[in-house]
Amino acid sequence: MSEGSLVQFTDKLLSENIFTCAACDKLLTIPITLVEDVGNVCNECCRHNDWPGLPNTKLQMILKELKIPCKFHTTGCNERIMFENLRDHESNCKFHEKPCLMSHMGCEWKGVQRNFPSHFVEYHSDNVLTNQFNIFVIDVNIEEATNVTKLLKGKQECIIRIKKDEIGDYLVYTICDVKNTECNNDCIIKHVGQNGNCVETKCKISTLNDIQVTKINLAALRQMTDASDMITVQIKMSNSNDCKEFDEKILQYFECPVCKTLMKPPIYQCKFGHSFCSNCRPKLEKCPNCRALFGTTRNYSLEGLTAGISYSCMYHHLGCEETLMVNELDKHEAICPFKPYPCPLDDCSFRGTHSNIGKHLDENHKDRVIAADFYKTTVEFRLEQMIDFYNYQQKFYMVFDENIFRLSFKRNSDYSFWAVEVLRKKHDDSVFIYDIGIIDMRKPDRKLIRCDLCFTDTNCEELFKKCILFPNNILASYACNGMFTYYCQIRKRQ
Structure with a gap:
């Protein structure tokens, strides 16, 4: 044949319900049992009803030789599978309709896997994180009954779900490829607390049909990161086949025995040749390896290598993937996008x-922040009140093009001072100029x-010694009704 x-023969038998269970109206499963006054029934129905019957071995033999259409053909699957492999195929079929992973938030969508990413982006855009380098950051409140679901869009698209276990002792992660394909990708999860300490774990990205979980002990996590409620979770996905291979036999000679980081010049050594990085050397009175005293000897041979x-x-523990030569490292680290900064407000x-x-x-200091490169204000100004404003000072913050500046205005009995500091630069080689203009509001074209x-x-002590200043008696001529504008x-x- x-x-x-x-195929025509198979479809004809299926249409005439030859392979349909007489009890549940589903496709028969092996062993097939012929039950008197009922018909051919599947193994599950036979056991559930405790029916006596005879094995229909001939029908089983015919069924095993046929390719059966997948039951999800109505949603797009065109596969025909040998009967003995049918159950495995259907359990993993990408055309199997499933509910949205945000159903716990009330979403009632149900559909096939190929349509899930577009649905998620359209209806749950607040839960979509995008990063072309496959590095993602999520703030998680570990004190609450957490159930965080995010779509991570980068070189690969994955769904991550973070929640507590039923007892509340563990933080449980599931990370799945939304295309439901097998991959060799690793996922590194880092937990960064308020003290800057990091707890790291590694897992494989699984498929939606074979979900694997990763558990983190919450008590240990709180202790290591000094976290009470909020913790920053950083996810980094990388293909294990693309990982750079280093010659560990060489690198071990550059590892500082104290802090375990790679040493870079200057590299110091004790009189017996044990080397240490420049950060650890000032903290050591004696060599921790041989207890010998230190001098000022440097390991120039190692520095040259x-x-x-x-x-x-x-x-790198915060997500930066850059690797650079030693002469380029300091410049990069000064402007690294993963470098942590404290809020400039004291x-x-x-x-x-x-x-x-x-x-x-x-979001948090709008009353003290100007989101522009231009700031104009009017200040109370009376010469006879200058004594009351001795060392009067104001600070404002200006943010534009990702550069952050602090404007400080100070006044004493003789002078008014303005100073602008660059707190954060987008590019390290940028140089900025600030203009201070005094406006006579009676004649706006008259400016100083x-x-x-x-x-x-x-530092604060030097700031107002080199800044822009104007004598108050000159500013008085620009004042209008006891106020002046700058x-x-x-x-x-350029």
Whole structure:
């Protein structure tokens, strides 16, 4: 019988319900039992009803020789499978309709796997994270009954779900490829607490039909990261076939025996030749290996060999994948997008990357932040009241193009001072200039303008010694009804 004829023969038998269980109306399963006054029934129905009967071995033999259409043919599957492999295929079929993974949030969508990513992006966009480098950051409240579901879109698309176990002792992760394909990709999960400590675990990305879980002990996590409620979870997906291979026999000679990081110049050594990095050396009175005293000897031979080593960025534990030569490392680390920064406001304990410090200022300190490169205000000004304003000072923060500046205005009995500091630069080689303009509001075209370079790394004592200042008696001529108006504008030096 030809292939086409066999297909027609199979479909005819199926349409006449020859292979349909007389009890449940589903496709028969082996062993098939012929029950008197009932008909051919599947094994499950026979056992459930405790029916006596005879094995229908001939029908079983015919069924085993046929290719049966997948039961999900109505949703798009065109596969015909040998009967003995049919159950395995249908349990993994990508056309199997499943509910949305956000059903716990009330979503009633149900569909095939291929349509799930587009549905998720359209209806759950707040839960979609995108990063072309496959590095994602999620803030998780581990004190609550957590159930966080995110779609991670990068070089690969994955669903991650984070929740507590039923007892509440573990944080449970499931990470699945949304295309339901087997892959060799690893996933590194890092938990960063308020103290900067990091707890890291590694897992494989699974399929939706073969979900694997990873568990993190919450008590240990809190202790290691000093976390009470919120913790930052960083997910990094990488293909194990693309991982760079290092010659560990060479690298072990560059590992500092104290902090375990790769040493870079200057490298110090004790009199017996044990070497240490420049960060650890000042903390050591004696060599921890041989207890010998230190001098000022450096290991110049080892320093010379560092020119051939690629170093990981010091913020690699926060997600940076850069590896650079030693002469390029400092410049990169100064502007690394994963470098953590404290909030510039003294009374705020927030820490974040360069990109989210600006967002934090805008969301939490709007009364003190100007989201522009131009700021104009009117200030009370009376010469006879200057004594009351001795060392009067205000601070404002200006954010534009991901650069963050602090404008400080100070006044004493003789002068008014303006200073602008660069707190965070988007590019390390940028130089900025600030203009201070005094406006006579009676005649707006009459202005007094001075400019200077924005400050970097200047302490408070020196700040107002080199800044823009105007004598108060000159400002008095620009005052109107006891008030004077000034503006500050920041621009990049060309």
